[in-house]
Amino acid sequence: MAKLPQSCYVVCLAFSIVVNLSLIFKLYGHGEWELSWSRRAAEEAELVAAVPCSGHGRAYLDGLVLDGKEPVCECNSCYGGPDCSQFLTDCESNADSGDPYFLEPFWMQHASESAILVAGWHRMGYVFPDQSYISQELERLIRKVHAIAGNAVTQGRYIVIGAGSTHLVNAAVHALSPSSTDSLNSSSTSSSPASIVVTIPFYALYETQTKYFRSLDYKFEGDGSLLQNISDGSKRVIEFVTSPNNPDGKLNKANFQGPNSEAIYDRVYYWPHFTPIPAPADEDVMLFSISKLTGHAGTRLGWAVIKDESVYQRMLQHTVTSNLGVSRDTQLRALKLLNVVAQGRGKEIFEFGYNTMRKRWEGLNKAMSVSNRFSLQKNEPQYCTFSQKIRGPSPAYAWVKCEWEEDKDCYAVLQEEANVYGRRGSVFGAEDRYVRLSLIKSQDDFDILLQRMNQLVSQEDAQPQTYMNNVTKPSLRSKMYSCK
């Protein structure tokens, strides 16, 4: 080996030491925890998240995998191919379900704060240390988020969690029905089943679930206005009030009053995404869900805010007797998500949610404003205490009416002429002249829906038409409010 001059060794050594130091800093200098048992799960999650699905789909940890154990892309509607890059021109526009994917981009932007690592031994028992079925941290965050949004009074109120508001609907009906309440409410003079009523149009689950359980204690009677005239007040009436209403976004109020009437307020859409918040709601029984707050419909978690202790106890009993509480995994995830909502006092998620929904509503309104065949519901702009300004509507659903005399089946019109699949008016107890279109799905879903509706409206001049007598020119009804 040729002998090098000493200065060469000195320079090399100095360089090597600098490299040493920088590597040591990179390894240990960030104050980062040296990961051990959690690394594998973290790597698995990042590998799956890194699967490229062209921005029109995503891969999941529990999705199907190819033979080589590569996770598979699950594509948005109208996109296909292994990487979701193919646009399928003849696809259906599915505007039926209430899958709240409109918030998915928000969570992708907040990946670090919203991820949760569940250890194999996380909460294996049935109850928390206080013998309850609810994480105290979760309950605290639920109250905090309501305080931030200003949409519900929770101070001095009880909270019960369930497997989504779906689970709590039955819990509330059961808790307010005579066999449960007789011993507590001496004014109840009858042990006949409670009448479950609702105002048309209404969310179908109230009817299907209440009928499904075939209880001795309650009976679904449908439209409350009929019962209102014949009721003498001796019968227990339980009224569902959805506010904002599904499908039409109206801030409904209870029609039944009096000592033998109870209302279950379904408040799942009462968040700044979907409606101005005029004041905190303060009803006796209010239902909320993480599905319509954070967009996690698949995470079955809802909660009820309850004034009366005995109603609380009975609803709690329902969730325990039917399901033995809500998964601890689900509670842990909800806690993490609500923690992100609460960051920055809710500004981020509520602004993202409102801006997205408002833009979609404006887009659809614009498309429909030139139509005399279709009209949309009119939701009034109102002062929103959360954003501290008057805000225009940003509803979760479009409640479309077919105005032409011959278009009695509006669902069929949209399906046959535009390949758009909504939800029939009759599903909500209304005429089939109405159809509900979901606006809360992915941006791809909405873009295709909007394109199809634009196309349909543009074809109107070529169609025969008969106006109904009571039509109001839709273009006059779709004035834009841009209050944000």
Added chain:
Amino acid sequence: MAKLPQSCYVVCLAFSIVVNLSLIFKLYGHGEWELSWSRRAAEEAELVAAVPCSGHGRAYLDGLVLDGKEPVCECNSCYGGPDCSQFLTDCESNADSGDPYFLEPFWMQHASESAILVAGWHRMGYVFPDQSYISQELERLIRKVHAIAGNAVTQGRYIVIGAGSTHLVNAAVHALSPSSTDSLNSSSTSSSPASIVVTIPFYALYETQTKYFRSLDYKFEGDGSLLQNISDGSKRVIEFVTSPNNPDGKLNKANFQGPNSEAIYDRVYYWPHFTPIPAPADEDVMLFSISKLTGHAGTRLGWAVIKDESVYQRMLQHTVTSNLGVSRDTQLRALKLLNVVAQGRGKEIFEFGYNTMRKRWEGLNKAMSVSNRFSLQKNEPQYCTFSQKIRGPSPAYAWVKCEWEEDKDCYAVLQEEANVYGRRGSVFGAEDRYVRLSLIKSQDDFDILLQRMNQLVSQEDAQPQTYMNNVTKPSLRSKMYSCK
């Protein structure tokens, strides 16, 4: 600076290069993914898991935190202090609940394989891409684990998941009751409510849940033996058969046969931890749960294995109508846990489970063998197809009988004389001369229980005593079988 000999520089440079290479290998040489958004969640989980709780407790991600955001230790029974290091001598021995913490050490030993990282955008929608409410990967693993344990036939069977077996109990009752089955079963001549029956002693939830729902379609009738004599076969009878039975571990079989009788087999304890597996179960409706398989009672997930398609459809409808399916978070975690179970063809978890339960049963049996005041149930040793040998009993619960005439309230005897809290015999429809002691809790729980029972038995000579007529000397009944 003094000038060093050149050889010194050469050695230093060589050393520095070696250090550099080892650091580079450490940083990049493992083929490890460079973590980004998942790191924070992974660090949080490891930090919480590293909280020292003296081996007598653990801290959780969703537990309470001190002001300085330090997570708090949640101590096992009879341990206290900030780090669970204080033994509380006068504490209660709680042997009431069925919290399956006996498997917690197994999951701590398998931390890396069982951890799961849930991304903020994981499965936000209501359904999977095939429009179902169940992850296909989870269903595949459920079938695989049954094939490994050899405890149930799943080929050609349908699977429905629910929020624990608790949720599926009602789903099954509802699915098999007349209003659901009339249209499908022409031999049903009556539309009166189905009679729900069971053999004493039985798990209380069957009664509380069935009565709670107050359905028009079914009625809890209790002990089936009374009904058996008067039934003419025209009435629909739905029989709960728990096998192994809770509380006494017996491999029960249905008593009712015939075209108008249906059995719901609760098979949640039919795993090698708790019983020899003589053959794969193959009943029409079988219930299982992750709670008693992996020990995750807090993860509300159970499944039914069903032969008949129409019964499957009705049970599925129940889980959707009541809860809109099972949380995707819960399904993801269950999938991960079942994947660990399936590793090495189940040898690890089933051996760990059996060894733990067997050791506990032997310990308790030994303590009770010198007693003439208390006796335990006798579960026979049987050939276990999973372990391919004859195995002695390793039941989840001890079904203790107070043999002295005056000890009519066995629960009170244990509570007052030993500070042991079991579950009263009357909760299971039996005499209060019986009490159930849970053997599946943490090792700390079991150790204290055993110590208290040893002490109680040692005091027998000092007590007045009256034998019952039919007593069999317990010491003769507790012969040890050591077949593993």
